[in-house]
Amino acid sequence: MRMAHPSLATPFLSARTARALALAGACLALGQAHALDLTVEVKNTKADKGPVLGAVYGSADSWLQFSKAVQSGMAPVSGDKAVMVLRDLPAGSYALSLYQDENGNGKLDTNLVGIPQERTGFSRDAQGNMGPPRFQDAVVELQSDTTITIQLR
Template sequence: MRIVFAIILMWSAMPAAAADLTVRIGNLRSAEGQLLVAVCEEAQFTKPGCAYTGQAPASGGVVTVRDVPPGTYAIQAIHDENGNGTLDRRLMFLPLEGIGFSRNAPMRRGPPRFADAAVEIQGDGVVSFDMAYFQE
């Protein structure tokens, strides 16, 4: 009995394993190009270099990000319609392509705050949000 109890204690103390996160993106303007997704900790949110990324054809509206450890993250996505691997902007500011954030975090005069987009990831999961487009 003590051995079973010790094994249960050891198992419960082990950190949760990284898992796959499915990101479903709605409100796509077209099926052209790629969806680029980044799952970011607070320090990297809205900056290059998020540790967990994925991409998929926009036609499916779904991106899988592999091996995301449990934690609190904000998810950002770009609809790279022309396939150049970056978010095209007008006047160095307004996006010409779609951009979206977990929890449909609002963009008011710039990107949302981490707290507005933060989601708790614990194992395999699904996060859904919509893409936003600005007028050209």
């Protein structure tokens, strides 16, 4: 008669297996603790003129290149404000770019020289000089669930 392997015959975990499972659980909990929410209160919108669209960027190299955004979102406008919640972001440094899509075409409309024709806004209410602000001027640090306010202009 064959005996089952001793580690399979007992209902208890070995100390080594228990430590490994505890470490795996701690790592999983730590990973979940770093999934943060960024709530963006957008002010100075035009009522009934379309939703606010936005993107979150994680570096100066990706800044304002929508295809390289960490995350994007959309928020309906209610009166003169909108609230956008961006979920499950890792802790870190981010900059946001927003605009109100007043005509609902899904893109930021500009004139012939590239000046936006729809309301725009950036985190930290950063403003550029003869163009958009620099990434560094719009950076916000996300270390916990955070709420920021951005004014559209």
